[in-house]
Amino acid sequence: MSKITFYTAFIALFFIFHFSNSIFAQINPLSAGEALQKIEHLQTTGSILYIAAHPDDENTRLITHFAQEKGYRTAYLSLTRGDGGQNLIGEQVREGLGIIRTNELLAARNTDGGTQFFSRANDFGYSKTPEETFNIWDKKQVLADAVWAIRKFRPDILITRFSPTLGGTHGHHTASAQIAMEAYDAAADPKQFPEQLKYVEVWQAKRIFWNTSSWFFSRNGMEMSKDSTMTIEIGGYDAVLGKSYNEIAAQSRSQHKSQGFGSAGFRGQQTEYLQILKGDLPEKNAFKGVTTDWSRIKGSEKFVTLIQKLKKEYNPAKPQNSFNLVIEAYKEVNKLEKNPITENAKKILTELIFTTGGLFAEAITDNSQVANGDSLKMELNFIKRFDVPIEVTTVMLLTENLQGKTDLQPFHFNAYNTSIKTNELNTFSKTIQVENIKNSNPYWLNENQTTGMYSVDNQELRGLPSNPANLKLSVTLKVENQELSFDLPIQHKYTDPVKGEKYAPLLVVPKVTARFLDDVIIFADNKPKKVKLELLSNTDNSVFGKINIVSEKQSPQAVEAKQIYFTPSPSNADFSFTKKGETKIIEIEITPPTTNQNNAFLVELNYNEEEGKISKTEFAKSMEKIDYDHIPYQAMFPNAKVRLMRAELEKKGERIGYILGAGDYVPKALEQIGYQVDIIEAKNLGTTDLSVYDAVLTGIRAFNIQEELAIYLPKLHKYVEDGGNLIVQYNTSHRLVSNEIGVYPFHISRERVTQEDAPVVFELPNHPVLNTPNKITPLDFEGWTQERGLYFADTWDEHFEAPISSFDTGEEAQKGSILIAKYGKGNFAYTGISWFRQLPEGVTGAYRLLVNLISLEENK
Numbered sequence: 001m002s003k004i005t006f007y008t009a010f011i012a013l014f015f016i017f018h019f020s021n022s023i024f025a026q027i028n029p030l031s032a033g034e035a036l037q038k039i040e041h042l043q044t045t046g047s048i049l050y051i052a053a054h055p056d057d058e059n060t061r062l063i064t065h066f067a068q069e070k071g072y073r074t075a076y077l078s079l080t081r082g083d084g085g086q087n088l089i090g091e092q093v094r095e096g097l098g099i100i101r102t103n104e105l106l107a108a109r110n111t112d113g114g115t116q117f118f119s120r121a122n123d124f125g126y127s128k129t130p131e132e133t134f135n136i137w138d139k140k141q142v143l144a145d146a147v148w149a150i151r152k153f154r155p156d157i158l159i160t161r162f163s164p165t166l167g168g169t170h171g172h173h174t175a176s177a178q179i180a181m182e183a184y185d186a187a188a189d190p191k192q193f194p195e196q197l198k199y200v201e202v203w204q205a206k207r208i209f210w211n212t213s214s215w216f217f218s219r220n221g222m223e224m225s226k227d228s229t230m231t232i233e234i235g236g237y238d239a240v241l242g243k244s245y246n247e248i249a250a251q252s253r254s255q256h257k258s259q260g261f262g263s264a265g266f267r268g269q270q271t272e273y274l275q276i277l278k279g280d281l282p283e284k285n286a287f288k289g290v291t292t293d294w295s296r297i298k299g300s301e302k303f304v305t306l307i308q309k310l311k312k313e314y315n316p317a318k319p320q321n322s323f324n325l326v327i328e329a330y331k332e333v334n335k336l337e338k339n340p341i342t343e344n345a346k347k348i349l350t351e352l353i354f355t356t357g358g359l360f361a362e363a364i365t366d367n368s369q370v371a372n373g374d375s376l377k378m379e380l381n382f383i384k385r386f387d388v389p390i391e392v393t394t395v396m397l398l399t400e401n402l403q404g405k406t407d408l409q410p411f412h413f414n415a416y417n418t419s420i421k422t423n424e425l426n427t428f429s430k431t432i433q434v435e436n437i438k439n440s441n442p443y444w445l446n447e448n449q450t451t452g453m454y455s456v457d458n459q460e461l462r463g464l465p466s467n468p469a470n471l472k473l474s475v476t477l478k479v480e481n482q483e484l485s486f487d488l489p490i491q492h493k494y495t496d497p498v499k500g501e502k503y504a505p506l507l508v509v510p511k512v513t514a515r516f517l518d519d520v521i522i523f524a525d526n527k528p529k530k531v532k533l534e535l536l537s538n539t540d541n542s543v544f545g546k547i548n549i550v551s552e553k554q555s556p557q558a559v560e561a562k563q564i565y566f567t568p569s570p571s572n573a574d575f576s577f578t579k580k581g582e583t584k585i586i587e588i589e590i591t592p593p594t595t596n597q598n599n600a601f602l603v604e605l606n607y608n609e610e611e612g613k614i615s616k617t618e619f620a621k622s623m624e625k626i627d628y629d630h631i632p633y634q635a636m637f638p639n640a641k642v643r644l645m646r647a648e649l650e651k652k653g654e655r656i657g658y659i660l661g662a663g664d665y666v667p668k669a670l671e672q673i674g675y676q677v678d679i680i681e682a683k684n685l686g687t688t689d690l691s692v693y694d695a696v697l698t699g700i701r702a703f704n705i706q707e708e709l710a711i712y713l714p715k716l717h718k719y720v721e722d723g724g725n726l727i728v729q730y731n732t733s734h735r736l737v738s739n740e741i742g743v744y745p746f747h748i749s750r751e752r753v754t755q756e757d758a759p760v761v762f763e764l765p766n767h768p769v770l771n772t773p774n775k776i777t778p779l780d781f782e783g784w785t786q787e788r789g790l791y792f793a794d795t796w797d798e799h800f801e802a803p804i805s806s807f808d809t810g811e812e813a814q815k816g817s818i819l820i821a822k823y824g825k826g827n828f829a830y831t832g833i834s835w836f837r838q839l840p841e842g843v844t845g846a847y848r849l850l851v852n853l854i855s856l857e858e859n860k
Contacts, residue, residue: 207279
C-alpha cells in the first residue's frame, strides 16, 4: 500500500471509529460472566435517558435494572457536576469537588452499566425554587445541552428523578425536571437549536416518566395517582454474576464517597414507580409500543441470526471457539446504518473480539507527566492468548493540539512486527517529541465561567464527562480481512509497593507552574507582610524568563486615577531552570492600603527563547492534584493566585484546638490571622489537655463522622464548664454520633439561607459576639459567597441566645445560624454559618465574626 493510500485509508477508519465509543483504558478480555451478559445485551435495542440535577441524584437501582437486567442502553444526564456540595473526604471544594464527583459518577456508571452525560450548568449551591435556579443558570444553554444529549443518545424513553411541579425538594431538582420536560419536545423540533443538526438529527422519545415513590407522596401528605402511575419490579437476581441487581446498584451508589453515600445491598423484591408526564401510560411495561429488538434496524436479519447463534454456542471455558462467529457478526453490523444502536453493538462486539482472541493491549509510559518540548518514551504492549488470526497493521499517534483539533501522526515502532505469535508479549517502543499539546486541565474549566454556567465553545465536547485523552494511540488490527480500530490513551503505569500495578492518566503540564505558599493574606493593620511564591520547572529542557506580579483588580483606569491597592515588592523577578523538578522561591513583601478592601495577585509568566527576547506571555498556572484511591489520579491548573484582605481585625487568645471534621480550610485561615492551631484527633481526646486552649472548634460535620466524639462529649462539656469556648460547626441531623451535642438541648434542621446577599438582622445588638473585640456592622455581611449558611438549628433550650437572623426572599427569618449558651465559666456555640466557604474567599466579615466567637470572655 502506498503512503498516500495508507494515510487516506486510515483517515476513513479514523472517522468511523474515533467518534464511536471504541476507546479503552487498556484492552482486557471480559470475564465469563461479563461476556455472557454482553452477548445477552446484544439481543435488544431499547434505550433510556435518566435526568436529574447532581451526582448522587440518580436512582442506581433503576439504572442497573434497565442497563443490566434488561440490557438497554441506559444513560444518566446530571445537569451539574456537584461543585456546590460538601466534601466528606478532603479539602477540595468548588471546581476540585466537581472533578471528584464527576469521576465518582463515572465509577458508578462503570459499576451499574450506564453511560454518563453532563450539561454546562454550574452547581452554585442550594436553591429553594426553580425560579431562583434559573435566575443563576442560563436556562436556554442548559436546555440546549439536554436536547444535545437526547439527540446524541436517542433514548426511547426519558425518566426524571424529580417532579417538574411538586415541592418537597430544592430548586435545582425541580428545575432539572422542567428542563427534561421541555427537552422532550425540543429535541424533535428542527427549529430548536438547529446548530446541533450539523452533528446529530432530531429525535422524539416515546414518553417521559417521573421516577416517583410512595415515600415522596406520604411525606407531602398526598396520594399517588393510580391512573398515571405504573410499577416496576427491580429485585431480580443474576445467577451468572452471583448478585442481585439491587446489590450491584448499592455498589454503584457507594461510589459517591465524597458525599458519604455508602449503601448496603438490598436482596429480594423491590418496587419502583413511574408516573407518566408526557406520552401515553403503558400497562406494566414502560416500553410498550417501543420496538426493542433489531426489527427496527433495516437489513439486520442476518445479524440477528448470527447473534442468536452466538448466544446458543458461546462456551465461556473456550471463548476462542466463537472467534470467527464474533468476527462475522462484526462484519455484518458494519453493513447496517450508523446510529447509536449499531455503534453500541460494535463496541460490545469489539470487546468480544478481545475476549475470544484473548487479547491484552496497553499504551504506557514511565512518565507521570510531560510538558511541551519534552520527549516521551512510550510502549505499546500487545498479546493474544489464543491461536486466532490477528495482525497489527497500523498504529497512529493522535494528539489534541492547542487549537482543539486532532493531529494524526503515522509512525512505526522499533522492532515493529505484524506477525503476532500466540501467547507471546510483543512490546513496541518509540520516543516522540511532545509539541503543541493542550494541558490536562478539565475542558469545562478552560474558558470563562459564571456563578451559574461553565463555558464550552466546542459543541462536540459539551456533555462529555471528562477530557478526551490528549495523547493516545489508535491501533488497527486486521482480523479475517476485516479492519478493526480502537484507541488507547497513553497512561502512566507504575508499581505501588502496597497496591501493586497501577495506572494513572498521563498529565500534560505547563513548563513552569507557580504557587503562593499562602492562599490568603490578611492585614489587620498597615504593616507589610511577606508571602512566598514557588516556581517549579516541569520540563526536561532549560527554560528561563521573567515573572510579573499583577493585581487582579488594578485596571489601567485605576492606575491613572492613582487608586492604591496592594503593593508588591519586588513586582517582578527573573527565573532560570535547567532540569525538571528545580524550584525557585521568591519572597514578596506586600504593603496593604490604608482602607479596608480585598484584592488578589496573579503571576504573569514571560518565557524567553533567548536573552532579552520574550516568546510567550501567559498567566502562570498552579497544579492542584486530586488523588484518591476510588477514582483516577486527577489534576487541574487554575491561575496561581493569592487573595489579599485588608481588614480591621482584632483577636483575643492565642491557642486553638481543632477537631477535624470532613475537611475544610478553617484551620489554615485561623493560622493566617495569628492563632496557633493544634489539630486534635478525636480518638486522642481522652489524653489531650484541653485546658491549654482558648477555644476548641469542631470541623464541619465532625459529629457525623467522628464516632469517638460521642465518647468524649462529657470531657468537651467539662472544658466549657471550666471556662473554655467550644464552637461546633454545622452538622447534618442525619447520622449524628450523638443527639446530645450541646451543653443544653437543641435540634439541627435542614433549614438554610441560600442567598449570599440575604438580609441579616441583629436580634441582640448588644451581644458580645457582635461587639467584642470587633464591632460587627451590616458591612461585614457584604461580599459573601454562595450562601449565608446551612443546617441551622430550629429549636433550642432557653439557655441559648440567637444574636442574628437572616432570611431568603419571601421566607420567614431563620434565627438558628448562631446559638450561644453560657455554661459554667465558659461558652458553647453551634453555628451553621458556612465558614468553610467564606474564609478561603477572603470574606472580611466572616473572619471578624468567627474571631468574636473564639474570643467570647469567660463567665464570672
